[in-house]
Structure formats: C-alpha cells, structure tokens
Amino acid sequence: MCRIGAIKSLDYVHPSIALKLMQSQQEGHDNSGFAMVMQNLGGIFEPYKQLPTLSMACTDDGIKIAENILHESGFRRIVQWSPQVNDWPGLDISAMPHYVFETFNYPNAYENLGKKKKQKLLLDTRLRLREALEDNEEGFVYSFWPDVITLKEIGDPHDIGTYFNLWEVDDRFTAKVITAQCRQNTNYDIVRYAAHPFHLQGYTILANGENTFYLKNKEFQQGLHRGYIGFESDSQCFLYTLHYVHRQLGWPLRYYKHVITPLPFNQIEDRKDKKQLLAIRQSLSHLELNGPNTIIGMLPDNTLFTCCDAKKLRPVVIGHDDRMVVISSEICGINEVLPDRDWETDIYPNERETVAINDELEVQRWKQ
Amino acid sequence: METITVNNVTANDLPWKIIYDASRCTMCGSCVATCSFRAIKMTVERRRMVFSEGDFPDPKSRFSAVPVISQVDSIRDYCRGCGMCEKVCPNDAIRPERNPDTRHPIITRCLGGDSIKRGGRKNLEGSIRTLDSIRVGRISQMTDPSLDAQRHTFDLLAPFGRILPPGELPFTPNQDKELVSNDTTPPVNWIYPVIIGDMSIGALSWRMWEAMAMATAYLNEECGLPVRMSSGEGGVPRRLLRSKYLKYTILQIASGHFGWNRIATSMPDMIEDPAGIMIKIGQGAKPGDGGLLQAGKVAAHIQAIRGVPKTDLLSPPNHQGLYSIEESVQKMFLSMNAAFKFRVPVAIKVAASATSVSVFNNLVRDPYNIVGGFFLDGIDGGTGAAHEVSLDHTGHPIASKLRDCYLAAVSQGRQGQIPLWAAGGLGKTGDLAADAFKMICLGANGVFSGKLILQMAGCVGNDMGRCNACNTGLCPVGITTQESPLVHRLDPEKVAQNIVNYFLAMDQEFKKLMAPIGNSSLPVGRSDALISTDQAIAERLQIQHVC
Known part of the structure; x- marks a missing residue:
C-alpha cells in the first residue's frame, strides 16, 4: 500500500525533510521507490521562477536526443543542476545514468507571447521529449514546467536518498512545497512513470488507494486533452480530473470533490445548488472515483490540498505549526517532522471534506 | 386395410397432447370451463367392458357411453400447453404434454394460407446465453x-x-x-x-x-x-x-x-x-x-x-x-x-x-x-x-x-x-x-x-x-x-x-x-x-x- 506525504512551508525546506516524513511510515509501504515533486523552488533555482525547468532521467543517448529536440525548439539553457551521486556498492537503487534538472529560457519567438501559448509549448515539448525517449527506454521526462522539479527512482527510499545525497541538508536544493511517496507500482510491472506524484502543467497529484473506476476515467480522459496520456497508474486519473476541472473548465477547487465523489442523490435534492451538482454528476460521471483513496494535490499557485473517497476508506492527517503544514497518511510521519506542534490542532478530514492550504499557510476546510 | 383420411388434423399433429386419465376424472368440468382456448371438450366415448357375473368365468361384453374430456383437433382451438386444466383439476386427471412430433408449423400454414402469429419471445434456442458466460x-x-x-x-x-x-x-x-x-x-x-x-x-x-x-x-x-x-x-x-x-x-x-x-x-x-x-x-x-x-x-x-x-x-x-x-x-x-x-x-x-x-x-x-x-x-x-x-x-x-x-x-x-x-x-x-x-x-x-x-x-x-x-x-x-x-x-x-x-x-x-x-x-x-x-x-x- 502507498503512504503519501506533503510539506508546505513558509521557508524553503530541503527534501531530507520529505524523506524523514516518509521514512517513519515505512512499515506501511514497501520501500520500493521514492518520488517527489518540489514546487516554489529555492536555492539555485530561486532566481528562475518564471522559466521552465526540465526534470528527466535518461541514458547517454537519451540526453543527446533530448538536447537536440530542445535546441531545435529554440530553448536556451540557463542553469543546470545534476545531483552529486554517491554510487556506493550495496545501495538498493535501479539508477539511470543521468539525472537532468535544467532551466531554460523560452525560444526567442515566445519571449513576448502570452502565458497560455508558453504553457502550450511546454506541454507539447514535454510530450515530444517523452515520445522520443520512449524507444529502448532512453529516458523519462517527468516535468517541464516553471518552478517545478520532479525526481523518481526505483529502490529503497533510504538508499535513494543516500544515492542522491538528499540526506545532507543544504540550501541549494530546496522548495516551499514538497510532495513525496515511497513506493513503486509494485502491483503491476515496474514502470518509472507509474510512481506518483504525477505532474501536468503545474498540477500535482499523489494518492493512496485504488481507483476502481480507472477504466471509466481513462476511457473518458483519453479524449479530453492531449496531455492525458500514459495511465501507467490508476492515480494518474485523479491528476487529469483535477487539471480538467480546475484548468480546462476553470471551476474553483471545491468542485473537484463534487466531481470525483459526488454527493448522493438524496443529499443533492436538498441543496440550493442542486442544478449545478446534478449537472456535474451527469456530465462528469465518467470522472467519478470509486474505491478507497486519499488524494493530496498541488495547484499551480502552490495551494496544497487533500480529500478522500466518499466512504473515507484511507487515512490522512494534517498537522501544522506556525511555519509549516504537513499532510501525511500516518501521524508518525508528522510526529517526525513536527514533534513540537500542538497535536490537538491536527486535522483528520472526513469523507466530504477538502482541506486546502494557501501560501500564507491558511488552512481552509470546505464541506462538500 | 382401413381407409383413413390422413389430412384431417388430429391431436398428434398439434404441439401439445392432452393426457387424460378417465379413471381419476370426476367430471366436474372445471378443466373445460377453464380452458380459454377451447382446446378440450366434454364428449362421450363408446366403451366396451368385458365382465363375468357367475361363479365360473362366463365373459360377456357390454357397451356403454362414457362421458370424457377430450382434445379438440383444430388448428384454431388447439392446446397451447398453458396447463390451466392441470391447475384446476382436483384429481390430477388431466395435463398437457409437449408433442415433440408436432406438425403444427407445417399444417397451420397449409390449412390457413396465412403466416403464423403468436406472442412471446423467440422460440429458437441456440447456445448458452451470452450473459450467462x-x-x-x-x-x-x-x-x-x-x-x-x-x-x-x-x-x-x-x-x-x-x-x-x-x-x-x-x-x-x-x-x-x-x-x-x-x-x-x-x-x-x-x-x-x-x-x-x-x-x-x-x-x-x-x-x-x-x-x-x-x-x-x-x-x-x-x-x-x-x-x-x-x-x-x-x-x-x-x-x-x-x-x-x-x-x-x-x-x-x-x-x-x-x-x-x-x-x-x-x-x-x-x-x-x-x-x-x-x-x-x-x-x-x-x-x-x-x-x-x-x-x-x-x-x-x-x-x-x-x-x-x-x-x-x-x-x-x-x-x-x-x-x-x-x-x-x-x-x-x-x-x-x-x-x-x-x-x-x-x-x-x-x-x-x-x-x-x-x-x-x-x-x-x-x-x-x-x-x-x-x-x-x-x-x-x-x-x-x-x-x-x-x-x-x-x-x-x-x-x-x-x-x-x-x-x-x-x-x-x-x-x-x-x-x-x-x-x-x-x-x-x-x-x-x-x-x-x-x-x-x-x-x-x-x-x-x-x-x-x-x-x-x-x-x-x-x-x-x-x-x-x-x-x-x-x-x-x-x-x-x-x-x-x-x-x-x-x-x-x-x-x-x-x-x-x-x-x-x-x-x-x-x-x-x-x-x-x-x-x-x-x-x-x-x-x-x-x-x-x-x-x-x-x-x-x-x-x-x-x-
């Protein structure tokens, strides 16, 4: 089973905190991998928040293929960071030869174009890179987006941390929001893309559970947007639904919950927004989720949120102090990161709740 | 050799045969009154009975008219096998039985000159139903x-x-x-x-x-x-x-x-x-x-x-x-x-x-x-x-x-x-x-x-x-x-x-x-x-x- 966690902080934090958050929950997951998405970056990426950063793992050939495509598209590299790896014998990690975290300037032709056009270019480029690297598994492109870094690897999370030197705290590789998960998709074939968090155009999702409406979700999403691809994990569907509802339809976040776990009909009947809720249930019925799930999501504006399935079949808890909010599957993770917090203010969201945390660390609880 | 008219419709041409046990029947008439298709009728049969009355065998025969229930031989008023007669009979004296040798599909068309009409579902059973597999x-x-x-x-x-x-x-x-x-x-x-x-x-x-x-x-x-x-x-x-x-x-x-x-x-x-x-x-x-x-x-x-x-x-x-x-x-x-x-x-x-x-x-x-x-x-x-x-x-x-x-x-x-x-x-x-x-x-x-x-x-x-x-x-x-x-x-x-x-x-x-x-x-x-x-x-x- 998965364990998921997320940190949102007023200060830049190092990924070692995320490792710590997840390490204590290791009895609940199977230590088969580590993946994280960092957003609102600090350290060496802080000056380039408006520019896209590529997160990729690849082979020697893969790096050439990717650079050719980026060069051809007119992207100009500004900063590059490669983790200093500790390739010690005995570490449980299936490492790729190269890990690339590079920030680019937009192509000249795009300099003065609007945000939407740039965002379209970034998605198209990532999809192109992904496709080009797919043969012989030359590489995996996890994200190509401003102010976002993604790292995913197969192996023991502790060893992965050692390999990437993530246990050693520094101020060069930090972020204000980090989401993390410690499990590969061990139920099926191990595929790097199958590990959450998943990222698309500033939206990030990770989930603990099983989406039994996976096929319905997938069949519907495939026709909704060109970015909805892969489907290596049933949890990707949650990302695409979030992206669709919030970005494509332009609906407020609270409606995400209405889409994935609509209210029962008898409760909708009594609501003054009955018309909207019924229409959502009708038109988006193929995006509904069934099965046990806890979801943690991140929006482009750094809002972090969590919600559950309609029967609350998976745990989640939110703890906080003045400078940091931590969401985690298990309380032990939060105890590790925020041992001195007032645990009486911890939040255990219910099955109809969405809890969202904004950049000021204001915690909002919406009842569906 | 007996001379018969084979083209007349008889019970064995029809899809159902009425099985009737005269020895159990009390002639209450319920079955006939119940049959909406008029596929059975009360009729009289000539029965021969052999008996002996003395101390020594001295067989004699007697003919008598016996009231019975019998099947109507008609392609209009024929038994549909609905079983209402069996349902109402107090003595289990009557029931329809499927006739696997029925000539009904042929004789109905031959005699009627019209297509056969009925209600219900398709009656041609094939393999196992898809949904059952x-x-x-x-x-x-x-x-x-x-x-x-x-x-x-x-x-x-x-x-x-x-x-x-x-x-x-x-x-x-x-x-x-x-x-x-x-x-x-x-x-x-x-x-x-x-x-x-x-x-x-x-x-x-x-x-x-x-x-x-x-x-x-x-x-x-x-x-x-x-x-x-x-x-x-x-x-x-x-x-x-x-x-x-x-x-x-x-x-x-x-x-x-x-x-x-x-x-x-x-x-x-x-x-x-x-x-x-x-x-x-x-x-x-x-x-x-x-x-x-x-x-x-x-x-x-x-x-x-x-x-x-x-x-x-x-x-x-x-x-x-x-x-x-x-x-x-x-x-x-x-x-x-x-x-x-x-x-x-x-x-x-x-x-x-x-x-x-x-x-x-x-x-x-x-x-x-x-x-x-x-x-x-x-x-x-x-x-x-x-x-x-x-x-x-x-x-x-x-x-x-x-x-x-x-x-x-x-x-x-x-x-x-x-x-x-x-x-x-x-x-x-x-x-x-x-x-x-x-x-x-x-x-x-x-x-x-x-x-x-x-x-x-x-x-x-x-x-x-x-x-x-x-x-x-x-x-x-x-x-x-x-x-x-x-x-x-x-x-x-x-x-x-x-x-x-x-x-x-x-x-x-x-x-x-x-x-x-x-x-x-x-x-x-x-x-x-x-x-x-x-x-x-x-x-x-x-x-x-x-x-």
Whole structure:
C-alpha cells in the first residue's frame, strides 16, 4: 500500500525533510521507490521562477536526443543542476545514468507571447521529449514546467536518498512545497512513470488507494486533452480530473470533490445548488472515483490540498505549526517532522471534506 | 386395410397432447370451463367392458357411453400447453404434454394460407446465453476493500435525458467561487436503472396495466425506488393522465400514434409532467415489423382509449413522416417543444440491428443536444403479437450491440451524453439483477424489461412454445386479454405486490453485485469488472477471457 506525504512551508525546506516524513511510515509501504515533486523552488533555482525547468532521467543517448529536440525548439539553457551521486556498492537503487534538472529560457519567438501559448509549448515539448525517449527506454521526462522539479527512482527510499545525497541538508536544493511517496507500482510491472506524484502543467497529484473506476476515467480522459496520456497508474486519473476541472473548465477547487465523489442523490435534492451538482454528476460521471483513496494535490499557485473517497476508506492527517503544514497518511510521519506542534490542532478530514492550504499557510476546510 | 383420411388434423399433429386419465376424472368440468382456448371438450366415448357375473368365468361384453374430456383437433382451438386444466383439476386427471412430433408449423400454414402469429419471445434456442458466460470476476480484495451490501449506502440511479458535454455546461464561478448557471440545460431525470415496459394497454388487460401502474407508484411512494413505467403505444387512462402519478410514467409514441389524441386533450388537466417521452421506432422482438393488435383484443374500452374501430390495429413499421435519422431528431425536437416546453426528456427506442451504431452515432453527434436516451431492444425481447417468422428469425442480440454503441461513444469521447438503455431477453432466466448489472458494466446506463414483468404477474408462457398466445386475446391468466372473465382471473393487487417484491429483491441483489467490486455508484462501462469463459465472447465484448 502507498503512504503519501506533503510539506508546505513558509521557508524553503530541503527534501531530507520529505524523506524523514516518509521514512517513519515505512512499515506501511514497501520501500520500493521514492518520488517527489518540489514546487516554489529555492536555492539555485530561486532566481528562475518564471522559466521552465526540465526534470528527466535518461541514458547517454537519451540526453543527446533530448538536447537536440530542445535546441531545435529554440530553448536556451540557463542553469543546470545534476545531483552529486554517491554510487556506493550495496545501495538498493535501479539508477539511470543521468539525472537532468535544467532551466531554460523560452525560444526567442515566445519571449513576448502570452502565458497560455508558453504553457502550450511546454506541454507539447514535454510530450515530444517523452515520445522520443520512449524507444529502448532512453529516458523519462517527468516535468517541464516553471518552478517545478520532479525526481523518481526505483529502490529503497533510504538508499535513494543516500544515492542522491538528499540526506545532507543544504540550501541549494530546496522548495516551499514538497510532495513525496515511497513506493513503486509494485502491483503491476515496474514502470518509472507509474510512481506518483504525477505532474501536468503545474498540477500535482499523489494518492493512496485504488481507483476502481480507472477504466471509466481513462476511457473518458483519453479524449479530453492531449496531455492525458500514459495511465501507467490508476492515480494518474485523479491528476487529469483535477487539471480538467480546475484548468480546462476553470471551476474553483471545491468542485473537484463534487466531481470525483459526488454527493448522493438524496443529499443533492436538498441543496440550493442542486442544478449545478446534478449537472456535474451527469456530465462528469465518467470522472467519478470509486474505491478507497486519499488524494493530496498541488495547484499551480502552490495551494496544497487533500480529500478522500466518499466512504473515507484511507487515512490522512494534517498537522501544522506556525511555519509549516504537513499532510501525511500516518501521524508518525508528522510526529517526525513536527514533534513540537500542538497535536490537538491536527486535522483528520472526513469523507466530504477538502482541506486546502494557501501560501500564507491558511488552512481552509470546505464541506462538500 | 382401413381407409383413413390422413389430412384431417388430429391431436398428434398439434404441439401439445392432452393426457387424460378417465379413471381419476370426476367430471366436474372445471378443466373445460377453464380452458380459454377451447382446446378440450366434454364428449362421450363408446366403451366396451368385458365382465363375468357367475361363479365360473362366463365373459360377456357390454357397451356403454362414457362421458370424457377430450382434445379438440383444430388448428384454431388447439392446446397451447398453458396447463390451466392441470391447475384446476382436483384429481390430477388431466395435463398437457409437449408433442415433440408436432406438425403444427407445417399444417397451420397449409390449412390457413396465412403466416403464423403468436406472442412471446423467440422460440429458437441456440447456445448458452451470452450473459450467462459472463461473470463479475474482478473482486475487491486487499488493495481495495469490498463494500458491505448491508451497511454501506449505494447510489443506484440512471439518467434519462440528454447530458451535455462538460465543456458545454453553462456554469461560471462567481465572486464567492460558486458556480452559477447562466442558461438552461436539457431536462434529465435520475431514475431507477430498470424501467418497466413498454407494454400498451390493449396488449395488456386493464387489470395487468393497472397493476404495473400501482406497483410503480408504490415503489416510488413507499419504497423510495424511483422506478418508471413506459406506457407502450396505446394511450393512457385519463384518470392516470390527470393524477400526480403521471410523473412516474414515460409516455410512448409510435408510428400508430394510438392514444395520443387523449393524451393531447388531457394536457390542460395534467398536474404533473410525465417522466419522459419515448419515441418508438422499432422493437427487438419483431424489428421492422410494426405493431400488431389483433381485432379480438380491441374491446370497447380499447376502442375508446385509442379512438379506433374494432379491427386489427397495425402500427406501420415506419413512422410515415420520418425518413431519416436527422428527421427523427427534428421530430423529437418538435414533440418536446410543442408538447412539454422542454421540461420532459425525450428518448428514442430502436430495435438492435447491424446498423444501430450508425443511428446512435448520428444522434450522439446532433448539435442540438436533444436526444435524451437511446433505448436498444434485442432479439430476445417479448411481444404481444407478431408473425412467428419475425419473432424467430429477425433481430439482433443485445449484448454486443449495446457494447458497440457504448464503445462508439467512447471512441468519440461522448460516453454518457445519450444514456444507453438496453433490453431484449434480460432477466430471461428469472435473474434480472445479474443481467442488468452485466449490461451496465458493458456500457448500459440501465435496462428495461417487459416480458419478465408479465412473468411476475403469473404469465405461464415460456421460450419453448408454451402458451405464447398473447395475440389471441385468450390469455389464460388474464394478462394479455380484454375478455372480462379472463381478466378477472388476475388479482391486480397481488400482481402489484409481486412486482414490488421482485424489485425489492432485485435492489438487494444489485447491492450484492456492487459491493464485491467495491463500487457505491453504478459501474457504467466498467467492463474490467467482467470476465468470460467464452473466448469469442470475451474478444467480441473486449472483456477478459478466463478459463
């Protein structure tokens, strides 16, 4: 089973905190991998928040293929960071030869174009890179987006941390929001893309559970947007639904919950927004989720949120102090990161709740 | 050598033989009085009896006239195997027995010079039913828990009405981050995923029709199951049109437009809108063969409701003013606009056919978003009257066609926009929940059922040629007849109770199917939950093959 966690902080934090958050929950997951998405970056990426950063793992050939495509598209590299790896014998990690975290300037032709056009270019480029690297598994492109870094690897999370030197705290590789998960998709074939968090155009999702409406979700999403691809994990569907509802339809976040776990009909009947809720249930019925799930999501504006399935079949808890909010599957993770917090203010969201945390660390609880 | 006339019809030419035991018979006459087909009669046989009266054998013979029950040798008044004689006989003295050597299909045509007509379902049985080779095989365990059918809540509703693509919903967020509606949306009713119908008053006796209407009202008002009943093409009693229960009735319009004069003239008195309108284009049991109500059933009250003389009532196989799919859309548009001011969803019912997907594609792409349901009826559906050749030899099974339509919608990203409702032999084995659930997993939003409802009421007909005499107006159990003595055999309250109880049982069974796959709302299109032991079926329906 998965364990998921997320940190949102007023200060830049190092990924070692995320490792710590997840390490204590290791009895609940199977230590088969580590993946994280960092957003609102600090350290060496802080000056380039408006520019896209590529997160990729690849082979020697893969790096050439990717650079050719980026060069051809007119992207100009500004900063590059490669983790200093500790390739010690005995570490449980299936490492790729190269890990690339590079920030680019937009192509000249795009300099003065609007945000939407740039965002379209970034998605198209990532999809192109992904496709080009797919043969012989030359590489995996996890994200190509401003102010976002993604790292995913197969192996023991502790060893992965050692390999990437993530246990050693520094101020060069930090972020204000980090989401993390410690499990590969061990139920099926191990595929790097199958590990959450998943990222698309500033939206990030990770989930603990099983989406039994996976096929319905997938069949519907495939026709909704060109970015909805892969489907290596049933949890990707949650990302695409979030992206669709919030970005494509332009609906407020609270409606995400209405889409994935609509209210029962008898409760909708009594609501003054009955018309909207019924229409959502009708038109988006193929995006509904069934099965046990806890979801943690991140929006482009750094809002972090969590919600559950309609029967609350998976745990989640939110703890906080003045400078940091931590969401985690298990309380032990939060105890590790925020041992001195007032645990009486911890939040255990219910099955109809969405809890969202904004950049000021204001915690909002919406009842569906 | 005896001289005989072999062309005379005799009992061994007929589909059923009456087995009669004179030694048990008390000559009470119940069987003869009961037989609505007049297939048995009281008669007198000449019997020879040998006896001996003295102390020593001294055989003598005596002839006597003995009253007996005997079978009528007629291709008009022949035994349908309904078994009413056996049911009423106090002494088990009489029963029908299937005659495997029947010459009925041949002699009826030879003597009548007309095609054979009957009611019921297709009587040609082939291999195992498709749905019986399918199981719900994706059981939730460990990674996701099964739900508890007794304790968890389930949302068992299906849409009837046109559903907009999400991008076309007229909603925008206001300052409080709430979605506000800027425009109207097509009417959609969420109803129970099993619709009763669509069988007309006329095809059915008034008691049977009333029983269904009562059951529907009870299920809604007392049991909380929003079941809807389709009127069939034959009109609706004014009393119902003017009552609050109209909201549970889907009004059907077919090519004969029977009963619509009354419906139209009742509109000013309606206090509720009907649950929907169903435009019937075709019927699975006899596709391309129009409606048929034989004159024998056109009783005075049927004449009144439909506004017709006593004659065979034939709904044409096509709508006379409707030549293309586009026109059918236009027709729906007009009927909605004119009749119920866009408040009532309008759906279309067609027979499953090799061409169903083309029709569905055309409707699902209609730019006006007005087709509120695609009712697809397969070959195993029942009918009150049809030519046997149509019943047995025309039509298309429902499972693959429904699946084709759903996958056609999926390939266009339009799944769910026109709700798919399937029928045609569902519940044939008596287990409608299982059949319906599998159809839902294959892509149906819901199902509709007619013949099974009659079986709940006491219909004794089956798919091996038993009874199937709905067309004659002589239904022995009072379901498909307008003969007063026969109709009074049916207790409408008991029938309503049976229907209600069946639905309650089915509702529980739905939950027993949803719980193991961990779903609390209907798994429409969740074909990953299904497996099949038949490779060809698995491949055709795109589900997992297992062995």
